Every structure is written in C-alpha cells, then in structure tokens.
Amino acid sequence: MARLVVVSNRIADPRKTAAGGLAVALAEVLNNTGGMWFGWSGKILEQPGESDGDVKLQQAGAVKLATIDLTREDHDAYYLGYSNGVLWPVFHYRLDLADFDAGYIAGYRRVNQLFARKLAPLLKDDDIIWVQDYHLIPLAAELRALGCNQRIGFFLHIPLPPPLILAAIPGHDWLIRALFAYDLAGFQSKADHSHFSEYVRSEAHAQDLGEGRWRAFNRTLQAGAYPIGIDVEEFVGLTEAPEGREMYERMKREYSRRKLLVGVDRLDYSKGLPHRMRAFRELLARNPETHNSATLIQIASPSREDVSAYSDILHELESLCGSINGNFGELDWMPVRYMHRTVARARLPGLYRASRVALVTPLRDGMNLVAKEFIAAQDPENPGVLVLSRFAGAAEQLREALLVNPYDTEGTASAIHLALQMPLEERKTRHQALMKTIQKYDVHWWCASFLDTLAQARSEESGTPWLRL
Known part of the structure; x- marks a missing residue:
C-alpha cells in the first residue's frame, strides 16, 4: 500500500x-x-x-x-x-x-x-x-x-x-x-x-x-x-463517555425548566453570529411564551482577535447579548448564556444532547461539522432539532433539517419557534433520516x-x- x-x-x-x-x-x-x-x-x-x-x-x-x-x-x-x-x-x-x-x-x-x-x-x-x-x-x-x-x-x-x-x-x-x-x-x-x-x-x-x-x-x-x-461511531462514543454524560446530566439539572438552544462556533464574521442573535431576539419579542423558557447557550471560540474585523464582531456580539438579557431577562432567567472561550471537545456531545435545538446559521460555510456532530449526539428516542443555514455546505446533504436564510431575521425566528414546538414524532422522523445520511457519508x-x-x-x-x- x-x-x-x-x-x-x-x-x-x-x-x-x-x-x-x-x-x-x-x-x-x-x-x-x-x-x-x-x-x-x-x-x-x-x-x-x-x-x-x-x-x-x-x-x-x-x-x-x-x-x-x-x-x-x-x-x-x-x-x-x-x-x-x-x-x-x-x-x-x-x-x-x-x-x-x-x-x-x-x-x-x-x-x-x-x-x-x-x-x-x-x-x-x-x-x-x-x-x-x-x-x-x-x-x-x-x-x-x-x-x-x-x-x-x-x-x-x-x-x-x-x-x-x-x-x-x-x-x-x-x-x-x-x-x-x-x-x-x-x-x-x-x-x-x-x-x-x-x-x-x-x-x-x-x-x-x-x-x-x-x-x-x-x-x-x-x-x-x-x-x-465525521466519525459518527467515535462521536456517539464521546456522548456516552464519562465527560459527555456528566455534561449532559449537569445541563439537564441546571436547565430542568428550560428548553435549551445551542450554538457552537469560532468567532468569525462568516458564522453569522450577530444575525443569529437578532433572530433570537425576534423570537422572544414575537412569542411571549418563550420567556422564562428558551435559553440560548452560545459558545464563540476566540479566533484571530488581532484583526479589526474580528474585534468588531466581538463587540457587536457582546452588545447584542447584553441588550437581549437586559430587555428580556428575569432574576431567575437569562435568555442568552454567552461564552467567549473554547469548550473541550469531550464535553460538547453532552451539551448537544441536552439541547432541544441547535442553531447552525453561518452566512457562508464550506461544510460545518457542528451540524453533523449535533445529529450524532442526539437521543434517538427524544432528539433535538437542527436549524441549519442554507448557505452551509452541510445543507446539501441534511435536507431534513429546518433550512433557513440567516439574512432573514423574521424567517429564522419563525423556524426556531417551529423547532421548539415540533412534536416528538416529527423530531424522530427527521432525526432518523439525518442520522442515516451522516452514517452513510461519514469521514471514512x-x-x-x-x-x-x-x-x-x-x-x-x-x-x-x-x-x-
């Protein structure tokens, strides 16, 4: 060979x-x-x-x-x-x-x-x-x-x-x-x-x-x-491993009364993070029943922060998160939990599994493997919903996700609301199809x-x- x-x-x-x-x-x-x-x-x-x-x-x-x-x-x-x-x-x-x-x-x-x-x-x-x-x-x-x-x-x-x-x-x-x-x-x-x-x-x-x-x-x-x-089998194994399970159990305990949404991205202008935050703000403004319920955990890993375009987007994102929490938050509920740091890969599967919705909404992306990792980490008996930008390469394969135009704030907010309300049987049907695709077209x-x-x-x-x- x-x-x-x-x-x-x-x-x-x-x-x-x-x-x-x-x-x-x-x-x-x-x-x-x-x-x-x-x-x-x-x-x-x-x-x-x-x-x-x-x-x-x-x-x-x-x-x-x-x-x-x-x-x-x-x-x-x-x-x-x-x-x-x-x-x-x-x-x-x-x-x-x-x-x-x-x-x-x-x-x-x-x-x-x-x-x-x-x-x-x-x-x-x-x-x-x-x-x-x-x-x-x-x-x-x-x-x-x-x-x-x-x-x-x-x-x-x-x-x-x-x-x-x-x-x-x-x-x-x-x-x-x-x-x-x-x-x-x-x-x-x-x-x-x-x-x-x-x-x-x-x-x-x-x-x-x-x-x-x-x-x-x-x-x-x-x-x-x-x-x-992705290596689906390897990522499922990480989900069941001690760090993944510990993260899952902790998230379920701490957010037992909430519906979690998750976003995991590098801090980059291609990822559409300010657009995502504006769509989440629109969701809260239009749907009062999401108050005290929907919580978005947004992880934005540091990336090239010595470049002005990145420092600009960092400040914009921090300002948006602060304004959303200031305008909608309560003493016992903050709608956005924003973290500007990297989370260990072994812990991410537990966070994915605990989340009802994943927001993968780049303005342009080659593939975006977070979308596939979220699918692999789900409990097939109670899976979450993937909201995916049509401008990510993954959208060509993952047609059963809820595909959105991240430039359309109202449309993205509506898709997030649909994902939060989606019945179990529809979630399971979509997840089964998505899982079949990522298993067939895996990294091997x-x-x-x-x-x-x-x-x-x-x-x-x-x-x-x-x-x-």
Whole structure:
C-alpha cells in the first residue's frame, strides 16, 4: 500500500481526541499506511536566521510528523496576510474585507516554495500526497517544478465563490492555473464544484473532457465534490463517555425548566453570529411564551482577535447579548448564556444532547461539522432539532433539517419557534433520516472516496516539465 503524505498549514497528533476534526478524519488512513503529516510547527521565529530551517521529525505511533518553523515576516505575509486577509474573506464572499493592496502574495508564494523545498527530499516515488486547504493552493506546482511526479490531490475545506467573485482577486488566474498541477481537486459541495467548473470554462477556456475532467495548461485535472463527514461511531462514543454524560446530566439539572438552544462556533464574521442573535431576539419579542423558557447557550471560540474585523464582531456580539438579557431577562432567567472561550471537545456531545435545538446559521460555510456532530449526539428516542443555514455546505446533504436564510431575521425566528414546538414524532422522523445520511457519508467515506479517485486520476501531461508559476 502506498504511503499517504498529508500536507496542511498546521498539523496535529492523530492519536489525541482533542486534535480536531481533520486529525480525526485522517488518523485511520495515516496509521494504516505508516503515513507522514507535514506542516508548520506553529512556532514563529522573531529574528531572521534564528533557525537553520531544518525539518523537525517526530514519531506519533505509526505516523511521522514533520514540521518547519516560519519567520515572523513569512508568517505575517503568508498566513495573516494572503491566506486570511485575502483568500478567506473572498472565498466567503466578503470582498469588502479583503486587503488586496498590501503585497502579501509574494510571501504566500515564498512560503509555498519553502514547504515544497523541505517536503521534496522526504518523499518516496510511490507516495500519494494530499494537500489540505487554501493556505497551500500553489504547493503542487512548486513540487512539480522540483521534479516531483507523485500523485497529488488537493481538498478545499472552505467555500469556492462564483467566478465573478473569484475574479476579483488580483492574480486569480495564477491560483487556478496552480490547481491544474494537481491530479485531483476536491470541494465540499456540488455548488463549490459548479463554481470551479464555471470558472475554468469561462476564464481558463479549459476543455471539458466529461465526468469532472478538465484539460488546460497542458494538464488534465479531475475535480469533484467530496463532502467531509465525521466519525459518527467515535462521536456517539464521546456522548456516552464519562465527560459527555456528566455534561449532559449537569445541563439537564441546571436547565430542568428550560428548553435549551445551542450554538457552537469560532468567532468569525462568516458564522453569522450577530444575525443569529437578532433572530433570537425576534423570537422572544414575537412569542411571549418563550420567556422564562428558551435559553440560548452560545459558545464563540476566540479566533484571530488581532484583526479589526474580528474585534468588531466581538463587540457587536457582546452588545447584542447584553441588550437581549437586559430587555428580556428575569432574576431567575437569562435568555442568552454567552461564552467567549473554547469548550473541550469531550464535553460538547453532552451539551448537544441536552439541547432541544441547535442553531447552525453561518452566512457562508464550506461544510460545518457542528451540524453533523449535533445529529450524532442526539437521543434517538427524544432528539433535538437542527436549524441549519442554507448557505452551509452541510445543507446539501441534511435536507431534513429546518433550512433557513440567516439574512432573514423574521424567517429564522419563525423556524426556531417551529423547532421548539415540533412534536416528538416529527423530531424522530427527521432525526432518523439525518442520522442515516451522516452514517452513510461519514469521514471514512470521505477519505476512501477521495483517495480512490486520486489513485485513478493520473493527469495526462504534455511531456514538458512543469514550470514554476
């Protein structure tokens, strides 16, 4: 079996439950192939020349972890600047927040070249390389320029916008040309794949070879939708584990007279948290029977708070929560319990199970695995209801959720009210269908379907070497 080499901006020890969704997703296949995970260490070198730039190797069971450090200049240009100051806002349809003029692209290209130079000597001829996410779009082109001929796949975890929005990025054609250095490009949703197809047809004048295959720049690229899932069995196990059960019992005791609603998000402008709070406020204003009853627990994990757009949304969210509690709260009931911190992953399943409604209402999201985790954590005999934004990638699969437009405050409030009142039999019917979907399209399906396609999607090259972009 060929070794899998995963490359991402950050890495994690796949043996640790708290490592996060990507680590859980990749742990099995990395272990089975004795794989390697390569990425940034998380360490920033404040002084140039502080390190010789050597790759640091660490064994994590059967998996080799390989990391490099970044200088402050490279980190700020590649990560904060281009990845999160240009690509992140544009890919989430927020052209107004993109910083196009700061010249970050040189640092983005430089760090991708650095990754390629450090990774290439570690590769074996028959390795399969799987590059993760928007930080590393040009990596395959840089590896090809160094003579690497391995199969290389790319997966975009965030949305891909329509062609006219994507074309607002200076050098957008360079980014898409770089994708053609891969053998397979995967997207979270059919909509994202459709946007890619429209772009390469209209902007790159690519030849449509059928079945998701495109020919341009003397390369053939396979592209498709591979919606990521969760390890359902693992998450159900967390729900039944001591920490999950303890959290569930505590929530049931403390909120025995309430109907709990839950939101768990990173603090990011793409998550639509102020819109959610305005919809919850509308629910309380229009439905007096929800007073002293409905309680929203909103967890907003810290995220890039040194960026002004994030500090702005933090202040707006805190102001909204304060005004809702001030206007509707009683001595023995606060409608919103807001926490600006991270909650341990092992405790979340208990919170999900204790909640009657989950609010997953991003303005734009690649997938959103909280929606799937909420479903997996439910008691099938008394399940809660998922209120899901139609602009989350998960909405394509989870059609039995209550789908909402988060920009429509009154419509979202009505959907939340419907969820709180939904009869048991309807809740059970919806949950059974949703559970069947997430079990069928779980994380193991995601890995297998992508890697099986990559194994067959060998690009047809023109015979000329790949030139550095």
